[in-house]
Amino acid sequence: MTRRTVRIAMNGVTGRMGYRQHLVRSILAIREQGGLDLGGGDVLWPEPILVGRREHALRELAQRHGLEEWSTDLDAVLADGRTDVYFDAQVTSARVDALTKAIDAGKHVYTEKPTAADLAGALGLARRAREAGIRHGVVQDKIFLPGLLKLKRLVDGGFFGEILSVRGEFGYWVFEGDWQDAQRPSWNYRAQDGGGIVVDMFPHWEYVLHELFGRVTGVSAHVTTHVPRRWDENGKPYTATADDAAYGIFELEGGAVAQINSSWAVRVHRDELVEFQVDGTHGSAVAGLRECRVQHRSMTPKPVWNPDLPADHSFRDQWQRVPDNAVFDNGFKAQWELFLRHVYLDEPYHWDLLAGARGVQLAELGLRSSAEGRRFEVPELSL
Template sequence: MSTIHLGIIMNGVTGRMGTNQHLIRSITAIRKEGGIALSNGDVIMPDPVLVGRNESKLKNLASSCHIDRISTNLDECLADSHNTIYFDSQTTVRRAADIRKAIQAGKHIYCEKPTATTLEESLVLARLAYEAGVKNGVVQDKLFLPGILKLKRLIDSGFFGKILSVRMEFGYWVFEGDWQKSQRPSWNYRKEDGGGIILDMFAHWRYVIDHLFGDIKALSCIGATHIPKRIDEDGNTYSCTADDAAYATFELEGGIIVQANSSWAVRVNRDDLLTIQVDGTEGSAVAGLRDCKIQHRVNTPKPVWNPDIANPFKFMDQWQEVPENDKNENAFKLQWEMFLKHVALDDPFPWSLLEGAKGSQLSELGLLSWKERRWVDVPNLTIGGEKDEYSVKAAKS
């Protein structure tokens, strides 16, 4: 038995998502388990170095996670041959420049999305990684949530028959920061700092829709800044320059229509913060983050519209829960394990920087649709050669 040590530069993990999901619940959890056990008896052991601008925060975080290595000098970490992987969970506006550096240093790339603030920059990163021959991947965490896995199982089984439509509802009320502290950082609401729900969430909706339902053909989107002013972390009032809600319709290649509402200014009256309802000729399902319920055609009630009498149906009681047949681990941890096996063993990992660029494309086209108040086609994306350049121009036309 041998241990494969993989040095990982983890840049930006002092933020909420980086700390909780990527460091504590993924890398630290893998280390506590003794690494990733392989079928031949070998073990993959991640060896992280925490990188950031605040040395005090890094020291405290490293101490709590029993990690020996920290640094405020990214260039030194990139020059260290022990570090073979570069991971980035910084704010979006900082991500692209440091990924470029890491590619130039020959590191394999794993990062959060959006990969950049523009489609053009996202495609450049994908192209540079491809030309450098480094392995690369983008976090696609929602694909590994228990509710989404159950929904995918239903689709693969043919449960729905012909899928007709999808309704996605995401969001919750983010407090303005005056009488209750906000649950999200203030940069999320400033366009100049890379904020905005379209830029943030459309990167998710792209891979969810692609993976579950098919390629997106066209979209129509309207955004809004419902809350014009908020209070930042220092107690100062600031103007919100980015969208905090988006209402979109996607037309897929196979004819499926997807409606997706995203909002940080909505109060939740549904089973979960994210729900995805799929309606098909043979049955329907509603998936949340962890649960999924179904209604087959033979169990579908037959309501008749009559506002003059009390509704005789308890619609919510007429759905069945999809059973928890598999043990589901943390979604981020599962994908980390897949990427580490991709680097060490060349196992498949389909969610490359090109997939990240597709998310940036959808965000950019959503903003364009909102600005010009029209439907926008979604062209195919490739990397390398004239097709790549054409795709960038087509997305902006």
Template structure:
């Protein structure tokens, strides 16, 4: 019989908290009979849904078989039967909720960005360390099939010396007019509500670069608010005060140069919403969310620049797919399994609050770089974990 572990899930009325964390992770783990531990035991997650809207909570509970729910976070934190506090609510409210959970001795797991400032994120990490609770931050991109294949190539030495990395992320988020609702909530475009693509996405780029290639040592960034007004959920036009695009360059340890374009104002002409192109002395690769393709030095064509004739080379033909060679589960679910195992078995969790703080730090430095029009060095917050 599986052992129960109670999880306080704060913020599940939001899109990410509901779809990725509750439905596709925790409820899926329950449907599979729980998490298998290294000693053969099974751990069964038992969530309680927490939020401010009782109607939404009750509806979600009813839809998924009568899950526990509450609007009283203090009462939930005081319940010793629930060992974990998970937060996917508003970033600006996260520090308060997580500190309260730590004070009650809860293990803590959070969406990224961990907080709105690097100082705040470091305070959370230090508090969790002092309380000796397991702490973790969501770093879902590391568990996507395409990125996992890319890391497999890096670890094998396939590229030789890595020279550069180019990332393209984004899509066109509808402005909310013409009768077409936006795909993202309006707060994403309000700086006063902690919106902005730099705070949202640079935390991702930090852990992808740190854990797949090499630690980030410096950043230069130019942000933009390309669309000045949008229409909110109530049909009202509002001024956009946060960045909707960012053009970042990163210097990694060992002299690797990485460039990432992040945009909610671009129309997609690539295979996936995220692509990462890596060039090395021996080979290159391009990875998306699921696929990864490579071209080795021996298969590289020899183009010659001649604009007076039609291009004679079909460049994509000399790239080959990296095989799966394994089953890939939902990225959020895979990391939830890792975290629950770490809690149950008392083992270190690699993607902890210090990792989350580094992501917030990079976003903060990128915003400062944009404002001051200069390169920013990235000082250490805590020892960088080795790429794995």
């Protein structure tokens, strides 16, 4: 067995997502399993270099996990010829500059989304990466969730017949930060810092819809800030300048329509924090993070509207659970492994910076739709 080392500069791992999902549950998890099997007796061993602005936080993380390398000097890390891959999980406002430096340094890049604050910046990164000839990928984790993998199995198997509509509900109550700590950082609610639920979630909805049902061809949205006053990590009040809820209608290639509500000001009355209901001529499904339930047309009851009588049955009990039929790994880790195989084995990989730009495009058009009160077509992007 030959062990090959890949050195990955991981910028932003002191943040919640960068630490929990990318460092611990992806890169360190790959190390715990003995590395990534490339076949032919080769194993790829990821060696993370923790990068960030807070020296004490980086040192503490490195000590906690027995890691040797960390730095507050991104330029020096990128100038090091031993660094192979740059990963970015910073706040959105810092992403374009860092990714540009990494691309110009000849590093393969893998990044969280949105890839930029606007479409011009996102397309600029994609073009720069293509011209540099480096490998590049964008995190699109939700299509690797067990519930959505089961949903894709149904789509690929023709379960739905003609797909008519998709309805999505996402969100939960994020505390204001005064009498209970907020579950999300305060920059999420400041537009000047790249915050807002549209720029956060519409890129997710773009790739979920694109991968499962077809390209988004049109969008209309209503965007608002339901909770205008919040308290930051130091207990200081501030005005929320970014949107915390968005109600979108997405027209899909092929004629289906998707409606997705996204909110950080909603209390959960559903089985999971995100759920998608798909209705087709032959059957329907409801998929969440892990579970997926179906109702085929041959098993569909015949409800009759009668508000004078109480329901004598549970509508939820009329659906069947889709079996796992597989072992589902952490979605972030699964995509990391695919990206690393793309880098080292040239295996196919289409979740690149152009795919990331489509998400930024949809967010940008969604915000314009709300501001101008009209529908926008979504042009197909190319380089």
